[in-house]
Amino acid sequence: MDFIVGGVAGVGAGFFSNPFDVVKTRMQLQGELRAKGKHAVHYRNIPHAMYTIVKHDGVTALQKGLVPALWFQLVVNGVRLGIYQHADDFGLLRDEHNNTKFVNSLFFGCISGMCGGLCGSPLQLVKTQLMSYSSEKIAVGTQHAHTGMVYAMQKIYNKNGLAGLWRGAHGMMLRNSIGSAAQIASFAVCKEWMDDNNVFQQSKYMSSFMASNIGALGKTVFLTPMDVIMTRLYNQAIDANGRGVLYSGIIDCAKKITQSEGLLAFYKGIGPSYLRQAPHTVLLLVFWDMLKDLQKNIELHT
Template sequence: MGLKGFAEGGIASIIAGCSTHPLDLIKVRMQLQGEPNPNPVHNLRPALAFQNGSSIHVSPTPQTPQIKPRMGPIAVGVRLVQQEGVAALFSGVSATVLRQTLYSTTRMGLYDVLKQKWSTGGNMPLSRKIEAGLIAGGIGAAVGNPADVAMVRMQADGRLPPAQRRNYKSVVDALSTMVKREGVTSLWRGSSLTINRAMLVTASQLASYDQFKEMILEKGLLRDGLGTHVTASFAAGFVAAVVTNPVDVIKTRVMNMRVEPGAEPPYSGAMDCALKTVRAEGPMALYKGFIPTISRQGPFTVVLFVTLEQVRKLLKDF
């Protein structure tokens, strides 16, 4: 019974992850807007000096970075397609599939196991659902972190100048290149953030879905069918987006940072990244990409739970 929960959760998560991948990619690009260039060396321009009427090159001087106006999700999406082509909307989709296979299969299956274990006949109290979500999310994130790092990097690659791009061919190439160049520990870069975010996502998403669904059915607002599943899942997606967006912004920036050999990393950790982001861009920077987050989290959660309910029906006799 327990293994079936893992299979059901995994199938639903992979379908939901692939169908909403372009929205996730736009969200990542928006979260990186306004971030200073971690490699000022690429931002240098040669200064010119004049001698006997002719110009000669001298050592480069730092070029003042231009502050680009922030763009909304539609503008980000349109520019992405214009500059990188329609296929770029699915950059890193192989990492999404791996991430959902590792992370979501684990968290959905564990949540199901804990729910069955802790339910005593009736419905499980909300506090217990949240507890089950926190445990399942944390373990799932630890398992899936390497795929998460690869996904963020592959999605962010197109915004870098061609000379700085990592150009990973696939998620396998991304993971092997990271291990070769940055060591095995780079696969768990930002893992504390991933784990915190996953605990919050799973607790807010799965627990609130169950809670909203039970409430709708108990009050007789709708019957147990598609209408109930869509309503409960969209409400759960909104709750999850509000709770997790700040952690998501920091996670994206920490995972995407480029650490040059012998150079200071742009951020020493999650807290340092949060403080620098708020100082440089204001507290609302932590809600950067919120519109694409809710635009993705809503449909993702709806597709996830509607698919999950259908998969459960198909597999109920197994």
Template sequence: MSFGGGGKKESPFRQFFLGGASGCAAACFTHPIDLVKVRMQITGEEKGAAAATAKKSGMLKTGIDVARSEGIMSLYKGLSASLLRQATYTTVRFGLYLQFKEALSRPGEKLSLWKSLACSMAAGAGGAIAGSPADVVLVRMQADGKLPLDQRRGYKNAIDGLAKIVREEGPMALTRGCIPNIYRAMLMTAGQLTSYDQAKAIILAKTDLKDGTVVHVSASVIAAFVASVITNPMDVIKTRIMNQAKTAAPGTVLYKSSLDCAVNILKHEGPLGFWKGFIPFFVRLGPHTVLTFVFFEQFSRLLNLIAK
């Protein structure tokens, strides 16, 4: 795959920068879909009468409801946290993946499937650890409009959110959901990068298409679908744990751990509860994956021109 420099040694700073910059650029386009996904994922946390009256809305209706009740610009709530997340999570996972890949590759040899999986999963874990604090703020800012007025956090931006969480709940609150986030990131990174490699190889072998934009976009969409299917359950668990405060508001569930959250979802919402928000998750991840790789290539070309 062209992503990663084709075996040529590159500056670690360049590799980390390209990952973060491309992720931030893609997030500017896909953030509203991500917000809708979060709103859909936290639906079902209510208990008793609240659960009975909770409306099951699709992606389009959820987006329209948010825009009507909170204003069209509310679809960009949490953008600062999203950019901070990309600047940490995507920067680290892309940079580490390229570094690991470079360390394990031999001149003239293609990296094996298992080595690629190992590189991507290890890089995903590193990215999740770096990006979890921003992820907590992002989830809360996106979910805030769904809470009653007296329970809203009202973070002004990502930095304000980080400061308030530390002040009101302690520093460890920034690690809430870190474990499911690590699992999610490992699956996500493996699903994206390894699936991209395999899909691209199959497309080139089975069709007359040449290595170019059409192949890259097609492989990215396939990779996004695979990553969405295997990642969505952990994403739902991560979102719910990150969204909760120290004590649950009346009528909502307080999860003790990732396992407790998973059992609760299975018990009260059934297996399909783990795939809540799947359509917006995929609709966001598809363009986000494609745009990330496209921006990565364009930014890489730009740096090459500047360096000349």
């Protein structure tokens, strides 16, 4: 049941944050392996990016990749929040006073995030490629021209087998382990401190709301560099052997970005990334708290 609760919370949050994910993906691919000033800038900032996408691709383009995005949320958050909750249920996260141990929370947030990333990697691969596909006038990165999630998965599987669907999974696992640890640990400790010190207790979920905002900030800062690398790995073209044309792996990708675009390129798209992470994290963790309370009430009355 813990896995279902986590997955449903992720789906509810994913629907509202998807447009910012589209913008983030386009901005992270813009100017790929090109020095600043040596490439066309189709997406200058968040409002301009949204306007440009709607102008050339239509308003529905802001929800590109929504289907695999929601399945991704269901799988990844079901796995990671389920594992994290199980660790809490087994007494692995708290001390004798029932306070969260920050290091333990970081550790299990990292492990659960890594497991979720492995399970959800094919969905993230397809989602990234669907989100990046656009009108030729505003195209960035490799254009894969998938017509939908099922078509994309069949196309990738027919060409490269199961290994093709998990291409770039190591990047997703590292990204998700870092993001999950930062998000969950900061949320748990901040919420606990607020509850213990009677801060933001105006309503039952006010502390969850405030703590999740802090969790979103921490996640964005630590996650964005790895997020850029993951987006590049997923979206690159592949050769006949299923190997990436531009990058051979995480280290090669990081090296080439640094050499071609500079260190600041690792924070491309941080604006839409935060605007995606903030509502997503708030909705995810507040939904998670609410659903856990609902689960407890059901168990008490059965």
